[in-house]
Amino acid sequence: MIWQFDIIILIFMVVTAVIALRVKDLLAASMVFGIYSFLICLLWAEMGAVDVAFTEATVGAGVSTVIMVATVFSTRRRSKD
Amino acid sequence: MKLFGLIAVIIVGALLLSATGDFPDFGDPQSPASASPLSTHYIEGSVYETKVPNLVTAVLADYRGFDTMFETVVIFVAGIGIIAVLRAFGTPAAELPEGGGEEGDDDLIIRTTCNLVFPVIQVFALYVVAHGHHSPGGGFQGGVMLGASYILLALSCGLPAAKRRLGERQTIVLAAIGVIVFAGWGVACVLFGGNFLDYAALDPIIPGDVQMARSHSMLGVEIGVAFTVTAIMFVIYANLSTRGRLRDGL
Numbered sequence: 001m002i003w004q005f006d007i008i009i010l011i012f013m014v015v016t017a018v019i020a021l022r023v024k025d026l027l028a029a030s031m032v033f034g035i036y037s038f039l040i041c042l043l044w045a046e047m048g049a050v051d052v053a054f055t056e057a058t059v060g061a062g063v064s065t066v067i068m069v070a071t072v073f074s075t076r077r078r079s080k081d
Numbered sequence: 082m083k084l085f086g087l088i089a090v091i092i093v094g095a096l097l098l099s100a101t102g103d104f105p106d107f108g109d110p111q112s113p114a115s116a117s118p119l120s121t122h123y124i125e126g127s128v129y130e131t132k133v134p135n136l137v138t139a140v141l142a143d144y145r146g147f148d149t150m151f152e153t154v155v156i157f158v159a160g161i162g163i164i165a166v167l168r169a170f171g172t173p174a175a176e177l178p179e180g181g182g183e184e185g186d187d188d189l190i191i192r193t194t195c196n197l198v199f200p201v202i203q204v205f206a207l208y209v210v211a212h213g214h215h216s217p218g219g220g221f222q223g224g225v226m227l228g229a230s231y232i233l234l235a236l237s238c239g240l241p242a243a244k245r246r247l248g249e250r251q252t253i254v255l256a257a258i259g260v261i262v263f264a265g266w267g268v269a270c271v272l273f274g275g276n277f278l279d280y281a282a283l284d285p286i287i288p289g290d291v292q293m294a295r296s297h298s299m300l301g302v303e304i305g306v307a308f309t310v311t312a313i314m315f316v317i318y319a320n321l322s323t324r325g326r327l328r329d330g331l
Contacts, residue, residue, distance in 0.1 A: 051138075051217045063232070067321055073322065
């Protein structure tokens with residue numbers, strides 16, 4: 001566990017979380033959520049929880065992103081609020 | 082209203098941040114989670130009791146197998162719920178949204194790349210399932226990867242191509258088989274005189290000693306989990322991307 005690495009990942013996580021909330025384009029928001037999942041997967045792998053990181057990489061970053069993109073294509077692409 | 086929301090977020094955030102100071106340090110051996118006799122027993126005894134080097138799988142599939150069984154049931158029920166809500170039986174073709182991709186207008190590069198990557202993903206997913214009790218991985222991860230390979234096929238070559246390999250009826254049967262394998266393994270333990278999901282009772286029919294019986298049983302239930310997860314992931318994608326019509330997807 002390297003604390004400098006942790007700080008960098010955590011800062012990126014906060015930035016991607018804020019972007020995912022602020023961006024109006026829902027497709028872009030799903031993509032940013034995928035990046036967020038990969039970052040948290042990286043954090044878990046770095047903390048030694050490799051099984052959880054693996055699950056996050058496959059479920060969170062992989063399939064969830066695809067499912068969200070598939071859902072965005074069935075709705076309007078831009079968010080109103 | 083926005084101001085109220087901001088104040089609420091600041092107060093709750095400050096409370097949470099002040100509470101994080103009470104967390105034990107990372108990897109602290111004296112923290113309540115690490116110091117309990119149960120976790121000490123898992124950490125020190127699981128390799129001798131089950132011959133499974135991956136402690137996470139030993140806890141998930143053996144010590145807390147009942148919990149994992151109902152997680153599998155949750156995924157199964159989620160898939161059934163998706164089908165019940167989204168699947169549109171007998172909708173006339175005229176109502177299809179415009180721009181639904183027809184088969185045959187795909188890019189050659191995408192098709193070729195996906196055809197090359199598809200078997201590699203599947204073999205790696207099977208390795209993750211089969212090797213889940215010796216290295217990170219297991220039924221959930223391997224099953225999701227196997228389902229993702231079919232999703233990739235549906236994205237690159239169209240949903241009909243994926244449905245030819247994993248039809249709708251097959252997916253539901255596969256998902257049910259996964260739950261039945263997991264629960265049936267537990268019932269088999271009862272039939273041999275043990276408790277439900279007490280794999281040590283299966284020693285007479287599984288080669289090797291009692292520890293290997295538990296190790297092999299973990300592999301068996303992980304395969305059941307992988308069946309269910311594979312099928313349900315593909316069902317969720319197929320129904321979501323086509324609004325339940327199962328044709329002309331993304």
